[in-house]
Amino acid sequence: MGDMGGYRGPSLGVLQEAGVQVGDVVELDVGGELVKGTVVPRYQYNDDSHLVIKLKSGYNVGISVSRISSVKRVSAGERPAFVSQAPKPRSDLPEVAILGTGGTIASRVDYRTGAVHPAISSEDLYSLMPELSDIAVVKPEIVLTVYSENLEPGDWQKIAEKVSEAVSRGVRGVVVTTGTDTMGYTAAALSFALRGIPVPVFVVGSQRSSDRPSSDAYLNLIGAVSMAVSADLSGVYLSMHADTSDDRLAVHRGTRVRKNHTSARDAFQSIGVDPVAFWTRSGIESIATDAPKRGKGGFVAEPRFEQDVALVKFYPSMSTASLEAMAQKGLKGLIIEGSGLGHLNRKNIPTIKRLMDSGGVVCMTTQCIWGRVDMNVYDTGRDLLSAGVIPLEDMLAETALTKLMWVLANSRSPDEAKELMLKNLVGETTERSQQSRAS
Amino acid sequence: MGDMGGYRGPSLGVLQEAGVQVGDVVELDVGGELVKGTVVPRYQYNDDSHLVIKLKSGYNVGISVSRISSVKRVSAGERPAFVSQAPKPRSDLPEVAILGTGGTIASRVDYRTGAVHPAISSEDLYSLMPELSDIAVVKPEIVLTVYSENLEPGDWQKIAEKVSEAVSRGVRGVVVTTGTDTMGYTAAALSFALRGIPVPVFVVGSQRSSDRPSSDAYLNLIGAVSMAVSADLSGVYLSMHADTSDDRLAVHRGTRVRKNHTSARDAFQSIGVDPVAFWTRSGIESIATDAPKRGKGGFVAEPRFEQDVALVKFYPSMSTASLEAMAQKGLKGLIIEGSGLGHLNRKNIPTIKRLMDSGGVVCMTTQCIWGRVDMNVYDTGRDLLSAGVIPLEDMLAETALTKLMWVLANSRSPDEAKELMLKNLVGETTERSQQSRAS
Numbered sequence: 001m002g003d004m005g006g007y008r009g010p011s012l013g014v015l016q017e018a019g020v021q022v023g024d025v026v027e028l029d030v031g032g033e034l035v036k037g038t039v040v041p042r043y044q045y046n047d048d049s050h051l052v053i054k055l056k057s058g059y060n061v062g063i064s065v066s067r068i069s070s071v072k073r074v075s076a077g078e079r080p081a082f083v084s085q086a087p088k089p090r091s092d093l094p095e096v097a098i099l100g101t102g103g104t105i106a107s108r109v110d111y112r113t114g115a116v117h118p119a120i121s122s123e124d125l126y127s128l129m130p131e132l133s134d135i136a137v138v139k140p141e142i143v144l145t146v147y148s149e150n151l152e153p154g155d156w157q158k159i160a161e162k163v164s165e166a167v168s169r170g171v172r173g174v175v176v177t178t179g180t181d182t183m184g185y186t187a188a189a190l191s192f193a194l195r196g197i198p199v200p201v202f203v204v205g206s207q208r209s210s211d212r213p214s215s216d217a218y219l220n221l222i223g224a225v226s227m228a229v230s231a232d233l234s235g236v237y238l239s240m241h242a243d244t245s246d247d248r249l250a251v252h253r254g255t256r257v258r259k260n261h262t263s264a265r266d267a268f269q270s271i272g273v274d275p276v277a278f279w280t281r282s283g284i285e286s287i288a289t290d291a292p293k294r295g296k297g298g299f300v301a302e303p304r305f306e307q308d309v310a311l312v313k314f315y316p317s318m319s320t321a322s323l324e325a326m327a328q329k330g331l332k333g334l335i336i337e338g339s340g341l342g343h344l345n346r347k348n349i350p351t352i353k354r355l356m357d358s359g360g361v362v363c364m365t366t367q368c369i370w371g372r373v374d375m376n377v378y379d380t381g382r383d384l385l386s387a388g389v390i391p392l393e394d395m396l397a398e399t400a401l402t403k404l405m406w407v408l409a410n411s412r413s414p415d416e417a418k419e420l421m422l423k424n425l426v427g428e429t430t431e432r433s434q435q436s437r438a439s
Numbered sequence: 440m441g442d443m444g445g446y447r448g449p450s451l452g453v454l455q456e457a458g459v460q461v462g463d464v465v466e467l468d469v470g471g472e473l474v475k476g477t478v479v480p481r482y483q484y485n486d487d488s489h490l491v492i493k494l495k496s497g498y499n500v501g502i503s504v505s506r507i508s509s510v511k512r513v514s515a516g517e518r519p520a521f522v523s524q525a526p527k528p529r530s531d532l533p534e535v536a537i538l539g540t541g542g543t544i545a546s547r548v549d550y551r552t553g554a555v556h557p558a559i560s561s562e563d564l565y566s567l568m569p570e571l572s573d574i575a576v577v578k579p580e581i582v583l584t585v586y587s588e589n590l591e592p593g594d595w596q597k598i599a600e601k602v603s604e605a606v607s608r609g610v611r612g613v614v615v616t617t618g619t620d621t622m623g624y625t626a627a628a629l630s631f632a633l634r635g636i637p638v639p640v641f642v643v644g645s646q647r648s649s650d651r652p653s654s655d656a657y658l659n660l661i662g663a664v665s666m667a668v669s670a671d672l673s674g675v676y677l678s679m680h681a682d683t684s685d686d687r688l689a690v691h692r693g694t695r696v697r698k699n700h701t702s703a704r705d706a707f708q709s710i711g712v713d714p715v716a717f718w719t720r721s722g723i724e725s726i727a728t729d730a731p732k733r734g735k736g737g738f739v740a741e742p743r744f745e746q747d748v749a750l751v752k753f754y755p756s757m758s759t760a761s762l763e764a765m766a767q768k769g770l771k772g773l774i775i776e777g778s779g780l781g782h783l784n785r786k787n788i789p790t791i792k793r794l795m796d797s798g799g800v801v802c803m804t805t806q807c808i809w810g811r812v813d814m815n816v817y818d819t820g821r822d823l824l825s826a827g828v829i830p831l832e833d834m835l836a837e838t839a840l841t842k843l844m845w846v847l848a849n850s851r852s853p854d855e856a857k858e859l860m861l862k863n864l865v866g867e868t869t870e871r872s873q874q875s876r877a878s
Contacts, residue, residue: 149782149819152756181779182755262780262810310761313752313776315840316621317591322749325764337752340620341701343588369808371701380588401754 009048010065015039018071028053029070030063036074037061050130062130094173096136096228097166098125098221099159101178101186102145131222136172136229148179148186148205153305153405156186160193160303163201167299173200173228175221180205180240180259180267187238187254189402191426193303198295200233203254204240207265216241216265223249223279231277231284234292235426241265242278250275251284255399255428258369272370272394272430306408309333311401313367314344323351331355333404333417334362336389337397342366342373343380349387356388361417363390363404365397372432390421393429403428445480448487449504454478457510467492468509469502475513476500489569501569533612535575535667536605537564537660538598540617540625541584570661575611575668587618587625587644592744592844595625599632599742602640606738612639612667614660619644619679619698619706626677626693628841630865632742637734639672642693643679646704655680655704662688662718670716670723673731674865680704681717689714690723694838694867697808711809711833711869745847748772750840752806753783762790770794772843772856773801775828776836781805781812782819788826795827800856802829802843804836811871829860832868842867 007015007022020026020039028035028051037053050062125140126133143162144155163174178186187203194201202224206217224239236254243266252270261267270276277287310326314336326334334355338344342364356362364384366373372394375381385391392400404421411417446454446461459465459478467474467490476492489501564579565572582601583594602613617625626642633640641663645656663678675693682705691709700706709715716726749765753775765773773794777783781803795801803823805812811833814820824830831839843860850856 147782147817147819149753149755149778150784179779181782185755259779259807260809262805262807262812264810267807267810307756308758310758311752311754312761313750314588315750315837316588316624317746319747319749319765319768321764321768322751322761325760326758329758329760339588340618340698343586343620345589366701368698368701368706370699371703371706373701378586380586398754 007048007051011048011051014051014065014068014071018073020071020073021076024076025074026053027072027074028063028068030067031069035061035063052127052130062127062133064130090133091137093135093137094229095171096138096173096175096225097163097171098138098140098175098177098225099162099166100140100142100144101151101155101159101176102142102147129218129222132225135222136225138225139166139171148182151178151182151186153189153307156189156193156305156402157303159186160190160301163190163194163197164299164301164303167197167199171199173202173231175224175228176201176203177221178203178205180207183238184258184268184396185398185402187236187252187257188396188399188428189305189406191236191254191428192403192406193305194236194301195426196295196299197236197301198234198297198299200228200231200294201236201254202228202251203236203238207241207263207267216246219246220249227251227279227284231279231287232293233276233287234294237276238268239279240268242275247280249279251277251279253427255403255426256396256430258396258398260369271396273427302406302410304409305402305405306332307405309335309401309405309408311335311337311397313337313397314339314348316345318345318348320348320351323348323355327351327355327358327360330358331360333408334360335392335397335400335404336362336364337367338364338373339367341377341381342375342384342391343378344384346380349383352384352389353387359414361390361404361408361414361421362388363392363400363421365392365395365400367397369396390418392421395429399428446487446490450487450490453490453504453507453510457512459510459512460515463515464513465492466511466513467502467507469506470508474500474502491566491569501565501572503569529572530576532574532576533668534610535577535612535614535664536602536610537577537579537614537616537664538601538605539579539581539584540590540594540598540615541581541586568657568661571664574661575664577664578605578610587621590617590621590625592628592746595628595632595744595841596742598625599629599740602629602633602636603738603740603742606636606638610638612641612670614663614667615640615642616660617642617644619646622677623697623707623835624837624841626675626691626696627835627838627867628744628845630675630693630867631842631845632744633675633740634865635734635738636675636740637673637736637738639667639670639733640675640693641667641690642675642677646680646702646706655685658685659688666690666718666723670718670726671732672715672726673733676715677707678718679707681714686719688718690716690718692866694842694865695835695869697835697837699808710835712866741845741849743848744841744844745771746844748774748840748844748847750774750776750836752776752836753778753787755784757784757787759787759790762787762794766790766794766797766799769797770799772847773799774831774836774839774843775801775803776806777803777812778806780816780820781814781823781830782817783823785819788822791823791828792826798853800829800843800847800853800860801827802831802839802860804831804834804839806836808835829857831860834868838867 022041037055040052040054204220204224238252238257239249242248242250260269276291373391375385375391407417407420461480476494479491479493491501643659643663677691677696678688681687681689699708715730812830814824814830846856846859
C-alpha cells in the first residue's frame with residue numbers, strides 16, 4: 001500500500017476502495033457535480049471525513065466524503081507539495097477572529113521539508129480545516145510567534161488589545177491559539193484584562209504536535225470557532241478535550257482552569273468548579289446557569305499588567321535568599337503558594353513583613369491545588385494574617401499571579417489593590433457552598 | 440440532656456439508655472466482672488464504641504460497649520478533669536514505635552482549658568484510644584514539637600535516626616505522626632533515608648483538629664498501628680483517609696504521594712500510581728504485588744540531607760533575580776518545577792548554566808502534577824538538556840527536592856549525584872507502562 005498522506009477513517013476508506021493514493025489525479029462525483037484534481041496529503045489536522053483535492057486552478061478544496069457518490073482514479077501522479085489555497089468563504093457567515101500567538105495549533109507541516117510553519121491566512125486555515133468554511137468567516141492574525149513559556153505580561157496586553165480591536169469591528173467571537181504550557185495563565189490574564197467583554201473568547205491549543213496522528217488540534221479549533229459563532233456566552237474560556245477520546249471539549253472558566261497533565265489530551269481541568277459547558281459536534285451542552293450571556297454596548301479593555309510580581313512556592317527549609325533578593329529589587333507584588341491552609345516557614349516571615357512595609361502586596365494561596373486557604377486555624381497563619389498577608393480563598397496560584405499583575409497596574413494605591421484582590425471579579429474565587437469537591 | 444462529653448454512636452446509646460451523664464459514677468457489668476468508676480469525657484479521638492471510666496485508683500480504662508452487659512448509675516458527680524492514665528498494655532503483643540513530631544494527631548485537649556497538649560506517654564495514648572491496647576504495645580516518643588511547615592532536613596535526619604533505633608531494638612513497625620502540611624515531603628525524605636528498612640513505617644497525621652467531631656485522627660492512628668503490626672510490607676508509606684467517609688485508609692508509597700486538598704479528609708493522593716493498599720477495620724486489602732515485603736537482617740539508615748537545595752516553580756515572566764541570588768550564594772542543587780513537558784523561560788537559562796558550571800546539580804520536574812517531563816519535544820527542552828539539566832521523568836517535584844537533598848549528602852561528586860538522580864531508588868519514578876493515567 002502506498003503512502004496515504006495522513007488520511008484515516010472514512011476518508012481513507014474512500015481512497016482505498018477506489019485504489020487511489022495521495023498524488024493521484026481523481027474525478028469525484030460530488031452531489032452530481034464532477035470535481036477533478038489531485039489528492040493532497042493531509043499530514044496535520046486529521047479530520048477523517050474530508051478529502052482535500054488540489055484543483056487545476058491551484059486551489060485546494062476540502063470535500064466531505066458524505067457528499068462523494070463516486071471516486072474515479074484518472075492517473076497516477078507526483079505527490080504535490082503543500083499549497084495553501086482553499087475555497088472562498090461564504091460571506092453570509094458570521095466573522096470569528098483567530099489570533100495566533102505561536103503555539104502548534106495554527107501551524108502546518110510542509111510536506112517536503114517537514115518544517116512547521118504558522119498558518120497565516122484564512123486560505124491556509126480553510127485548506128487545513130475545510131469544515132471551517134461552513135461555520136464562519138475566519139479572520140486569522142498572527143499576533144506573536146512565541147513559545148508560551150516565554151510569554152510576558154506585555155504579550156498578554158498585546159493579545160487583549162487585538163481581541164478588543166476585533167470586538168470593535170463587530171466579530172461574533174474570538175479564538176486565541178497559544179502554547180499549552182502557560183495557557184492557563186494566559187486565559188486568566190485575559191479574563192481580567194477583558195472584563196465585561198460582550199462576546200466569548202476561547203483560548204485553545206494543542207497537546208500533541210499537529211503532525212502526529214493523535215493530534216487534538218483539529219477538534220479544539222473547530223469546536224472553539226463553532227462556539228465563538230453560536231454559544232450564548234461572554235467572557236474568557238479555555239476550551240480543550242474533555243477526555244481522552246476525540247469527540248468532546250470541556251469549556252473551562254478562564255480563571256478556574258489548570259494544566260494538570262504534561263501530555264494527555266484532557267490535560268486541562270476546572271478546579272473546584274465544574275466546567276462551564278461541554279461541546280460536541282452536536283452542539284454546546286450543559287451550559288452553567290450562572291455563566292454570563294452575550295451582551296451589548298460599550299466595552300473597554302484594561303490590558304495593562306505590572307511585570308514586577310513574583311510567584312513563590314514554599315517548600316520545607318526554604319531559605320530567605322530568594323525572597324530577600326526579590327525584596328531588595330523592589331518587588332511590587334508576591335503570590336505565595338503556601339503549604340496546606342496557607343503557611344510557610346517562620347524564618348521567611350520577617351522578609352515578607354519588610355516587603356509589605358515598603359509597599360509590596362503579598363497574597364497567600366495553596367500548593368494543594370484543591371481546597372481553600374484558611375489562615376485562622378494555626379499560629380503561623382494568624383501571624384501572616386496579622387502582618388497583612390492577604391488570604392485568597394480558593395483562588396488558583398496561577399490565576400492569583402495574573403490577577404495581582406493586573407490589579408497593581410489598574411489601581412492607585414496598595415490599599416485599593418488589596419481591596420480588589422479580595423473581590424471576586426471574574427469568577428476567580430468561589431463561594432464555599434459552590435465548590436464541586438467538599439472542602 | 441446533659442453534656443455527653445464527646446460520646447457518640449453506640450457508646451452514647453449505652454449512656455443515654457442508662458440515664459447517665461459524663462461525670463456520673465457508674466457500675467458496669469463487663470463480662471461478669473463489676474467495674475465501678477466515673478464516666479470520663481472523650482473530647483478528642485472519637486471512637487464511638489468505648490466508654491472511658493476513671494477508676495478509684497485514678498486510672499482510666501477504656502471498655503468496649505460490646506463487652507458491657509449492664510450499666511447502673513450509682514450517683515451524679517462532678518465531671519472529672521482529663522487524667523491520662525489507662526490500662527496496662529498486654530505484654531504478649533508486638534511492639535510498635537510511635538514517633539511524634541508535633542502534629543495534631545498525638546495531642547489531646549485539656550478538658551478545662553481547651554489547650555492542646557502532646558500525648559507523651561503510652562498511658563495517654565491508651566486513654567485516648569483504648570483500642571490500641573488490644574493491638575500493640577505502643578512505645579510513643581516525642582522526637583520534635585514543630586509545626587510541619589518549619590521542619591528542616593535536620594529534623595528528617597532526627598526522625599530517621601529514631602526510626603533506625605527502634606528497628607534495632609526489634610519493633611514490629613513504626614508510626615511517625617506529623618503535621619499534614621509537609622507530610623508528603625517528610626514521607627519522601629524518609630523513603631530515601633530509610634532505604635532497605637525491613638519493617639513498614641507509616642507516616643500519618645490528621646486533617647481536622649482532634650477536638651472537632653469530624654477528626655480523622657483516630658482512624659488514621661489505629662489503622663497505622665494495626666498495619667505496623669500485621670501488614671507484610673517494608674518501606675515508608677503515608678497512610679490517610681481514602682475518601683470522605685470515616686472507615687477506609689489508603690496506603691500511599693512515600694515517594695508518590697501529594698497533599699492535593701487543603702482540608703478534606705482524603706487530601707492525600709497517590710500520583711501516577713494506585714495506592715499500595717487499602718485498610719479497613721477488617722484488615723489490609725489489595726496490596727500491590729510489587730510492594731516490598733518484610734525483610735530480615737542488616738539495615739543501616741542513611742539519614743543525612745544537604746540543606747542547600749532549592750525548589751523553584753516557573754511562571755510566565757519569572758525574573759532572573761531569584762535564581763541569580765541563589766546561584767550567588769553557592770546553591771548546591773536546584774529542582775525546577777517547569778511548565779508542561781519541562782520548560783522555563785529563555786531568560787533564566789544563562790543563570791542555570793552558570794549554576795551548573797560551578798558544580799550545582801539542576802533537575803527538571805513539572806508543575807502539571809500528573810504526567811512526565813519530556814525535554815526532547817521542543818527547542819527550550821533540548822537547550823536545557825544539552826546544558827546539563829537532568830529530566831526527572833514523572834518524579835513529583837516535592838519528592839525530587841528531598842531526593843536531591845539526600846543524594847547530595849550521600850554522593851562524592853556531581854557526576855555520581857546525577858547518576859543517582861536518574862536511578863529509581865525507592866519507587867520515586869514509574870515506568871511509562873506502569874502509570875495509572877494515560878500519558
